[in-house]
Amino acid sequence: MISIQSVVHQYNGSPPISFKDWQIKDGEQWLLLGESGSGKTTLLHVLTGILKPTQGEVNINNTSIYNLSSKKLDQFRGRNIGIIFQKPHLIKSLTIFENLALAQSFAKLPQNQERIQEVLESLAIADKKKAYSNELSQGQLQRVSIARAVINKPALLIADEPTSSLDDKNATSVLNLLMQQSGLNQATLIVATHDKRVKDAFTTTYDLP
Amino acid sequence: MSPLKISWKSLWSKPLSASLNIMLIAFGTGILTLLLLASTQIEEKLNNNSKDIDLVVGAKGSPLQLILSSIYYIDFPTGNIPLKEANELSHNPFVKRATPLALGDNYNGVRIVGTDSNFISLYSLKIESGKFWFKDLETTIGVNVAIEQNLRVGDTFYGAHGLTNTSDVHKDHQYKVVGILTPQHNVTDNLILTNIASVWEMHEEEGSMKDGKRKMKDGEDREITSLLIQYRSPMSVAMFPRMVNQMTSLQSASPAMESTRLFSLIGVGVDTLQWFAVLIMFIAAISVFVNLYNSLKERNYDLAIMRTLGASRTKLFIIVILEGLLLTIAGTIVGIIIGHAVLELIGNYQESSQAKLSGKIFITSELYLLLAGLGIGIFASALPALQAYRSNISKILAKN
Structure with a gap:
């Protein structure tokens, strides 16, 4: 269960943005809808524990994440939250396999080759295991970034504009993969976007004004 | 990872x-x-080569050159000094041990050093095989010389005039290897040692041909290259060098001082x-x-x-x-x-x-x-x- 309560954030010198309270039950799939500049990224960062809000509380599975120390919070994020960015952003100097192993080791989990294999297979990129990111296509890279996000079986899977730079066909397929993976890993899914194409796939929506 | x-x-x-x-x-x-x-x-x-030598006495010239030639066997000697004056110095009360050196010949670039038994005690030389030189034209060679020149006890060779490899070979006199030294890890590993008389003998005929003034067989007019001096007491440091430098044809050089000077130059x-x-x-x-x-x-x-x-x-x-x-x-x-x-x-x-x-x-x-x-x-x-x-x-x- 994930909840935010009376969260307000104020950047230096700009008016405060306040977010309405939000309760997400385990396994739900949510759409976070808002135009750019509406505070969408801010809310995502608050949710993922990389931006401490000026006020308010964020609870993930009964843990008030901003009461954790910086180091504990990093580790908590590594284990419980998987993030998919608009661009894949893999570590270029490492192979696909190593990128996933890196996610395991940063979360202080033992390296689990079978898990890596399993996730790569479920995303149909197991044959690219030993490749470097510059050898893969954009679509393949996006799959790897999904793989990296789900590798540690996170409770929460967050995707930030995963489809905005893709064409209709790829957007649909990425969306399907996200929903499939969140189901497969029993993760709560939040997709933040201003992309109207995505809208129909979700029944629950959190709207930013 | x-x-x-x-x-x-x-x-x-x-x-x-x-x-x-x-x-x-x-x-x-x-x-x-x-x-x-x-x-x-x-x-x-x-330091290793000069550790027991307090002073070198040789002909006037560059003190550094004297040190280099008489202790490290690198440069050319400054000239010769009369044996008579050298002997006087050797018996001076300040002196514990004076080791005479006579340089001038080489064998394939290896220097032949004429000296006496003082040299053996000065460098604490030990024999690996054979014996120390004793008679004229007998030589005892350093371990590196034996290896590099492929010389063994009993072998013979001709010395050549000068300090570097030349064709001016003394064909009349044949040196004989009578002993090989144990490794000393200093300059003596690379020397051929013989007695002074052998070096004189080499140059006698030539000398008489080139320079009529030089007299043969007359002990008093003989020359050597330099003397390696060990002091009897620390007091000698103050007195002895000055005394030597006052003798007209001689100069003294301290290895310690010259090494320091050399280092300050380099x-x-x-x-x-x-x-x-x-x-x-x-x-x-x-x-x-x-x-x-x-x-x-x-x-x-x-x-x-x-x-x-x-x-x-x-x-x-x-x-x-x-x-x-x-x-x-x-x-x-x-x-x-x-x-x-x-x-x-x-x-x-x-x-x-x-x-x-x-x-x-x-x-x-x-x-x-x-x-x-x-x-x-x-x-x-x-x-x-x-x-x-x-x-x-x-x-x-x-x-x-």
């Missing part, structure tokens, strides 16, 4: 700039290693090179810094992602510091190896075997070079690492 592996892979994702940095550091360290090794070895050799060059090497190291440090700093700018998104994957600030700090350390330590090690290799190469091309340098000797000061490399690595990567530590990942991720 360990931070070390992450840093390592990150470095080698840009092999060119990594190699450039390693090369710069290796170059600087290489020069420093070379200087360090060469000066230690030279100093050691100088020192200017060594200092310059040293500063040059330090400058290169400094440039290398800046290059490593710029490299890390720039790559950090490109990679701050990568590092932010690492944070989102669960890496702590400290871990990022370590990863960046390790990159700097890996570069500089690799550079230092390569540099030390290069230094040794170059010195070995120089040693191989050196003609005078007396002062041969070796790259196979390691000294403890090299550890300091390694420490210096570590220091430079930390110095160059501290700021980028701190930046990685402090970076606001929310801001970095939002920018995209």
Whole structure:
């Protein structure tokens, strides 16, 4: 269960943005809808524990994440939250396999080759295991970034504009993969976007004004 | 996956700039290693060869030249001194032991030294096989001479005039090897020792032909090259050299003083090179810094992602510091190896075997070079690492 309560954030010198309270039950799939500049990224960062809000509380599975120390919070994020960015952003100097192993080791989990294999297979990129990111296509890279996000079986899977730079066909397929993976890993899914194409796939929506 | 592996892979994702940095550091360290090794070895050799000799007395000329020729057997002698005056000095109460030297001939570039039994006690020589020279034209040879010239006890050879390899061979007199010395690890390993009379004998006919004034067989008019003096008491230091220098045809030179002078002469060059090497190291440090700093700018998104994957600030700090350390330590090690290799190469091309340098000797000061490399690595990567530590990942991720 994930909840935010009376969260307000104020950047230096700009008016405060306040977010309405939000309760997400385990396994739900949510759409976070808002135009750019509406505070969408801010809310995502608050949710993922990389931006401490000026006020308010964020609870993930009964843990008030901003009461954790910086180091504990990093580790908590590594284990419980998987993030998919608009661009894949893999570590270029490492192979696909190593990128996933890196996610395991940063979360202080033992390296689990079978898990890596399993996730790569479920995303149909197991044959690219030993490749470097510059050898893969954009679509393949996006799959790897999904793989990296789900590798540690996170409770929460967050995707930030995963489809905005893709064409209709790829957007649909990425969306399907996200929903499939969140189901497969029993993760709560939040997709933040201003992309109207995505809208129909979700029944629950959190709207930013 | 360990931070070390992450840093390592990150470095080698840009092999060119990594190699450039390693090369710069290796170059600087290489020069420093070379200087360090060469000066230690030279100093050691100088001290080793002159440790029991307080003073050298020879013909007037350059004192440094006198030391070089009579102790290190490198330069040409300053000339000859009358045996009569030398004998007077030998019996002086200040003198504990005076060892006469008569130079002038060589065998394939190896110097033939005419001397007496004082030389044996002066250098504490020991025989490996055969015996010490005794009669005229008998020789005892250093261990290196035996190996390099392939001489054994019982072999004979002809000496040649001069101190370097010449064709002017004394065909009339044949030297005979009667003994080989144990390794002494000083200049005597590279000498052929015989008695003074043999050297005189070599030059008699020539001398009589070239120079009618020189009389044969007349002991009082004989000449030798120099005397190696050991003092009886420390008091002699003050008195004896002055006394010698007042004798018209002689001069005295102190090995300790001349070695110091020699070092101060070479020192200017060594200092310059040293500063040059330090400058290169400094440039290398800046290059490593710029490299890390720039790559950090490109990679701050990568590092932010690492944070989102669960890496702590400290871990990022370590990863960046390790990159700097890996570069500089690799550079230092390569540099030390290069230094040794170059010195070995120089040693191989050196003609005078007396002062041969070796790259196979390691000294403890090299550890300091390694420490210096570590220091430079930390110095160059501290700021980028701190930046990685402090970076606001929310801001970095939002920018995209």
